[in-house]
Amino acid sequence: MAFNSLHRQIMTLAEEPPIRNLQNLVKRxxxxxxxxxxxxSDAILDRRRYDKIILDLRYPDxxxxxxxHGIRRIQASRVGRILSVTAEVNGPKTLTMVERYLVNGLxxxxxxxxxxxxxxxx
Amino acid sequence: xxxxxxxxxxxxxxxxxxxxxxVVSAALFFFYIQALCQKILRQEFSHPYFxxxxxxxHLEYPHLRDSYASNAPGDYINxxxxxxxxxxxxxxxxxxxxxxxxxxxxxxxxxxxYFRLIFFSLPVRHALNFREKEGMLELVSTxxxxxxxxxxxxxxxxxxxxxxxxx
Numbered sequence: 001m002a003f004n005s006l007h008r009q010i011m012t013l014a015e016e017p018p019i020r021n022l023q024n025l026v027k028r029x030x031x032x033x034x035x036x037x038x039x040x041s042d043a044i045l046d047r048r049r050y051d052k053i054i055l056d057l058r059y060p061d062x063x064x065x066x067x068x069h070g071i072r073r074i075q076a077s078r079v080g081r082i083l084s085v086t087a088e089v090n091g092p093k094t095l096t097m098v099e100r101y102l103v104n105g106l107x108x109x110x111x112x113x114x115x116x117x118x119x120x121x122x
Numbered sequence: 123x124x125x126x127x128x129x130x131x132x133x134x135x136x137x138x139x140x141x142x143x144x145v146v147s148a149a150l151f152f153f154y155i156q157a158l159c160q161k162i163l164r165q166e167f168s169h170p171y172f173x174x175x176x177x178x179x180h181l182e183y184p185h186l187r188d189s190y191a192s193n194a195p196g197d198y199i200n201x202x203x204x205x206x207x208x209x210x211x212x213x214x215x216x217x218x219x220x221x222x223x224x225x226x227x228x229x230x231x232x233x234x235x236y237f238r239l240i241f242f243s244l245p246v247r248h249a250l251n252f253r254e255k256e257g258m259l260e261l262v263s264t265x266x267x268x269x270x271x272x273x274x275x276x277x278x279x280x281x282x283x284x285x286x287x288x289x
Contacts, residue, residue: 051218078278080215080272084179
């Protein structure tokens with residue numbers, strides 16, 4: 001299930017493949033830039049602690065920092081048996097890219113999301 | 123001929139009366155719904171649970187409340203979007219946060235209906251510039267009730283905060 005607009009997208013992940021894709025994305029981002037993830041991959045990898053994920057992606061306008069990766073400032077909290085993950089993206093196209101990667105598992109989308117050179121607004 | 127005219131006029135009167143009864147009934151229905159919802163919204167929680175939920179899920183409604191309360195409303199479209207997203211998130215957390223209690227209570231169901239009614243009336247209020255601020259604040263207080271309910275049911279645990287405490 002997803003609810004989106006130009007500046008914000010909320011996705012709910014309840015099945016294993018998209019949750020695994022998110023785990024993979026966070027692990028890759030943690031390797032590229034640990035400051036953006038703050039040890040989050042342990043929380044996301046510990047599958048026993050939550051049933052579903054609600055992913056809230058925002059595209060703040062104007063951006064508060066220099067664009068580096070497609071996704072940054074990832075934060076997570078557990079609300080009951082739900083893992084709530086919020087993150088900022090660097091442009092409206094990234095919102096679609098994240099959905100493509102999580103739902104369809106397109107590897108090319110993952111490469112773009114963790115790339116230093118990716119500019120979503122262009 | 124005169125009898126036909128009289129019957130026709132009586133039919134018109136009956137139709138006008140029916141419409142009037144329908145309008146009054148609908149107005150009374152909405153009045154009772156509003157009174158009931160405001161009574162529910164006045165309920166106090168033993169602890170301000172909403173704070174930890176707002177912090178954990180990064181909800182945007184407190185910023186909206188502050189901007190509308192200080193008479194400095196921001197962009198209407200963004201405000202509407204923020205309310206819609208917060209509603210979606212809180213509804214999901216209410217339904218799925220506690221696997222043992224997946225159903226919504228009767229109060230929550232009524233408030234969700236109330237939220238939708240006000241939310242769909244927002245474009246009209248905005249276009250006519252009629253009680254838009256009151257509508258927004260009503261939506262915000264409904265969201266706060268949902269956040270309190272989620273907090274009361276399940277609580278929240280911020281992983282980033284826990285990490286920073288460990289470090």
